[in-house]
Amino acid sequence: EVQLVQSGAEVKKPGESLKISCKGSGYTFTSYWIGWVRQMPGKGLEWMGIIYPGDSDTRYSPSFQGQVTISADKSISTAYLQWSSLKASDTAMYYCARKTGRVGFGGSMDVWGQGTTVTVSS
Amino acid sequence: QSALTQPRSVSGSPGQSVTISCTGTSSDVGSYNYVSWYQQHPGKAPKVMIYDVSKRPSGVPDRFSGSKSGNTASLTISGLQAEDEADYYCCSYAGIYTLEVFGGGTKLTVL
Numbered sequence: 556e557v558q559l560v561q562s563g564a565e566v567k568k569p570g571e572s573l574k575i576s577c578k579g580s581g582y583t584f585t586s587y588w589i590g591w592v593r594q595m596p597g598k599g600l601e602w603m604g605i606i607y608p609g610d611s612d613t614r615y616s617p618s619f620q621g622q623v624t625i626s627a628d629k630s631i632s633t634a635y636l637q638w639s640s641l642k643a644s645d646t647a648m649y650y651c652a653r654k655t656g657r658v659g660f661g662g663s664m665d666v667w668g669q670g671t672t673v674t675v676s677s
Numbered sequence: 678q679s680a681l682t683q684p685r686s687v688s689g690s691p692g693q694s695v696t697i698s699c700t701g702t703s704s705d706v707g708s709y710n711y712v713s714w715y716q717q718h719p720g721k722a723p724k725v726m727i728y729d730v731s732k733r734p735s736g737v738p739d740r741f742s743g744s745k746s747g748n749t750a751s752l753t754i755s756g757l758q759a760e761d762e763a764d765y766y767c768c769s770y771a772g773i774y775t776l777e778v779f780g781g782g783t784k785l786t787v788l
Contacts, residue, residue, distance in 0.1 A: 590777075592779075599764075599780070599781050599782040600768075600779045600782070602776065604776075614776055616777070617774065652723075655728075659773060661709075663725040663728030664715070665725055665728075667723055
């Protein structure tokens with residue numbers, strides 16, 4: 556079964572760092588892009604960025620460039636989303652998703668992780 | 678403000694058809710045939726229903742269809758069923774700098 560399993564919920568204080576993970580299984584992890592999507596409480600989906608684990612090619616939405624870092628460790632089929640200094644406004648659900656097709660050539664996010672809730676509060 | 682504009686809500690009775698619009702610009706929806714639609718039930722992860730404007734992944738009922746005209750993409754759900762009640766989001770490729778953008782989402786209520 557193809558699946559993405561994300562790390563568990565996090566509660567952090569403003570200014571702290573955080574790295575959440577997304578582990579793929581059931582498919583060739585290095586052959587598909589992995590994207591990250593934010594959903595703030597009661598709000599819509601926001602596309603954050605994407606990485607190709609095969610060569611770590613990473614692209615960011617302009618809204619998230621410089622705010623987060625996306626990485627991957629292909630040896631353990633895991634992608635990451637990290638923050639160096641969290642803010643209260645980072646409180647949200649974060650989803651990882653597998654993208655079919657190449658960036659800029661269509662496809663979709665066909666497999667999603669279960670989501671990781673991040674709460675940032677003093 | 679979301680890059681793509683969707684109606685906040687639509688509704689329909691069981692068996693009816695509804696259409697959800699997704700309006701972008703000539704920089705995204707109007708330039709690329711790379712619009713996808715996602716269904717999200719409360720507390721669940723999104724699920725792709727349509728990709729590349731009108732392609733349907735295996736397992737998605739053929740009651741779901743997509744189309745595009747100019748800068749506006751549409752998702753049509755025919756033969757509405759109670760389980761179709763959910764939030765729906767469109768998403769479009771928007772070029773090499775912006776990459777992908779979502780719409781603000783539409784809440785579908787089955788009356």
